[in-house]
Amino acid sequence: MALITKDRIKEDTTTTGTGAYALGGSSATFDTFQSCMSNGDTTYYAIAHTTSGTDEWETGIGTWNTGNTLTRTTVLAGSNGTSAVNFSAGTKNIFMSVPADQTRLGLTATTAELNILDGVTSTAAELNILDGVTSTAAELNILDGVTSTAAELNILDGVTSTAAELNILDGVTSTAAELNLVDGSSAGTVVNSKAVVYGSSGEVNATTLQVGGTAITSTPAELNILDGVTSTTAELNILDGVTSTAAELNILDGVTSTAAELNILDGVTATATELNIMDGVTSTTAELNLLDGVTSTTAELNYVDGVTSNVQTQLDAKLALAGGTMTGALRQDVDTVAGGGSTVTIDLAAANNFKVNMTADTTFAFSNKDAGRFGNIVFVQDGTGGHDFTLPAECKTPVNGAAIVQSTNANEVSVLGYFVLDSSNILVNYIGDFA
Numbered sequence: 001m002a003l004i005t006k007d008r009i010k011e012d013t014t015t016t017g018t019g020a021y022a023l024g025g026s027s028a029t030f031d032t033f034q035s036c037m038s039n040g041d042t043t044y045y046a047i048a049h050t051t052s053g054t055d056e057w058e059t060g061i062g063t064w065n066t067g068n069t070l071t072r073t074t075v076l077a078g079s080n081g082t083s084a085v086n087f088s089a090g091t092k093n094i095f096m097s098v099p100a101d102q103t104r105l106g107l108t109a110t111t112a113e114l115n116i117l118d119g120v121t122s123t124a125a126e127l128n129i130l131d132g133v134t135s136t137a138a139e140l141n142i143l144d145g146v147t148s149t150a151a152e153l154n155i156l157d158g159v160t161s162t163a164a165e166l167n168i169l170d171g172v173t174s175t176a177a178e179l180n181l182v183d184g185s186s187a188g189t190v191v192n193s194k195a196v197v198y199g200s201s202g203e204v205n206a207t208t209l210q211v212g213g214t215a216i217t218s219t220p221a222e223l224n225i226l227d228g229v230t231s232t233t234a235e236l237n238i239l240d241g242v243t244s245t246a247a248e249l250n251i252l253d254g255v256t257s258t259a260a261e262l263n264i265l266d267g268v269t270a271t272a273t274e275l276n277i278m279d280g281v282t283s284t285t286a287e288l289n290l291l292d293g294v295t296s297t298t299a300e301l302n303y304v305d306g307v308t309s310n311v312q313t314q315l316d317a318k319l320a321l322a323g324g325t326m327t328g329a330l331r332q333d334v335d336t337v338a339g340g341g342s343t344v345t346i347d348l349a350a351a352n353n354f355k356v357n358m359t360a361d362t363t364f365a366f367s368n369k370d371a372g373r374f375g376n377i378v379f380v381q382d383g384t385g386g387h388d389f390t391l392p393a394e395c396k397t398p399v400n401g402a403a404i405v406q407s408t409n410a411n412e413v414s415v416l417g418y419f420v421l422d423s424s425n426i427l428v429n430y431i432g433d434f435a
Contacts, residue, residue, distance in 0.1 A: 001040040004064075009033055010095035013047070018084035020071040021047070021062070021094055033096070037064040042073060046097040051090045058085045059099055070094070173227055222252075228259040231266050241272040244279050332375075339364075339379070339389065348373045348420065355380065358387040358408075365392050366426065373420040378413060385410035395428045407432030 010030040011023045026032045037043065042063050049056040058078030062070040076099055078085050304311065319326065335351035337344060341360035349368035352375030356362075359382050381387060386408050395418070397404060407414045414432035421427055 001038075001042070004037050004041050004043045004096075005098055006031070006036045006096055009036065009043075010093060013092050013094050014090070015092070016087050016089055018072075018086050020065070020069045023068045023070060023094070030095075032068075033064055033070060034068050039064070039066040043096050044098045044102065045070065045094060047085075047087075047092050047094040049087065049090060049092050054088065054090065055079050056085055056087055056092075059097070173224055222254060225255070225257065225259070225262070229262055229266075230259075231263070235266060235268070238268070238270065238272065238275070242279075243272075243276055248279060334378075339387070346377070348375075351375070354378070356389075358382060358389070361388050361390075363390040366394070369394070369420050369423040369426065371420055371422050375418060377416040377418065379416070381408055381410060381412045383410050385412060391428065392426075394424050395426045397428055397430070404430045405432070406430075407434075 008030050009026075009032070011026045011032055013021045013024050015021045023033055033043070040063065042061055044059070045062045046059045047057065056079050058072075058075060058080070060072055060076045060078070061074040063073045064070055072084055075082050075084055080086070307314075332352050334353045334355050337346055337354050337356045339356040339358040339360070339362040341362055343363045343365055344356075345365045345367050346354055347367050348370070352373075354375070354377045356377060356379050358379055379389060388406055388408060391404075412432070413434035414430065415434070417429045417431075419427045
């Protein structure tokens with residue numbers, strides 16, 4: 001599947017429409033496409049109708065197929081512009097012909113050398129930024145071995161740094177392996193010559209690193225502090241989107257931390273938003289070190305989330321478990337129960353006091369019969385009345401368990417007081433006839 005160009009290749013075709021051309025053979029003084037092409041090979045072609053006065057012609061790139069047909073792969077020009085010509089009936093001449101705008105004269109570069117440009121989107125004006133750079137071949141060769149792709153190198157596309165600005169990199173000692181840490185970065189970080197990191201809208205000049213037009217005064221010696229840092233591309237990308245200003249970034253200007261000290265951040269999973277919480281913080285090193293050695297967990301620290309006053313003051317206002325004097329009135333909730341027949345279980349852990357609306361004869365049971373529970377059960381008859389209740393065996397009445405004489409008139413109210421002595425003995429006292 002190669003691009004084939006040969007002299008004196010011409011055949012006739014009677015193909016009509018916009019499909020592939022069926023090749024019909026050549027005259028005695030020309031050769032056929034089949035004589036020099038294999039299935040899948042491509043070539044430049046030209047075709048023209050032979051009938052006088054019929055303006056139908058086309059040039060393009062075609063693919064030869066087994067069976068002696070030529071598919072229109074790309075239409076470059078023709079009587080229908082760059083769209084396939086709808087040929088009418090009659091004989092057409094089709095021949096190999098390289099279009100004029102595809103010729104290049106005087107170039108000595110090899111195919112391999114030209115292919116280095118394959119995929120680069122920089123314009124001529126942007127490539128001319130290299131015009132006048134005074135770096136030596138040895139200095140430029142520091143890039144030899146960098147594995148960044150054309151797409152990644154194209155991050156430089158549009159940067160307006162001059163030759164003098166690029167030369168500030170001359171003498172920085174980072175290696176190719178260390179420069180490759182930015183290979184694949186999505187942050188807009190770019191390496192030129194030996195070592196410099198651009199922000200998404202930054203540039204470098206002869207004496208300063210600029211971010212968004214604001215000068216950062218780090219020197220090559222200060223930039224070399226990064227020499228040997230082992231952070232990965234993914235870890236460096238955590239900085240992608242950080243909104244710190246040039247002035248805030250300049251806090252790092254002159255920092256003497258070693259690569260080992262900087263590597264403490266290696267593997268930190270904080271996002272750009274989380275890192276920005278530090279943006280503008282005025283705490284000193286001594287103040288930040290107060291956290292050094294704190295063993296509280298995240299859950300424990302979150303206890304203060306939303307507290308709006310002194311925590312100790314709030315705690316002191318609570319009644320101690322050991323008891324004390326209450327200055328306000330005490331009211332307990334009432335749990336409503338439906339006494340509508342069958343067996344109804346009252347959960348003594350749900351409340352102290354219960355209101356039972358009696359609409360039918362009901363048998364009661366109790367759950368969570370913990371010793372010390374006490375309260376009242378209020379029975380309210382509906383407008384019909386006459387609904388009896390039956391208590392479980394553990395309920396003990398005064399006078400050796402005498403039966404309760406219930407008040408069951410319409411709308412009548414009665415009260416049963418209870419105290420749990422233990423799970424087998426619930427002491428009850430019944431008061432009825434509250435009209």
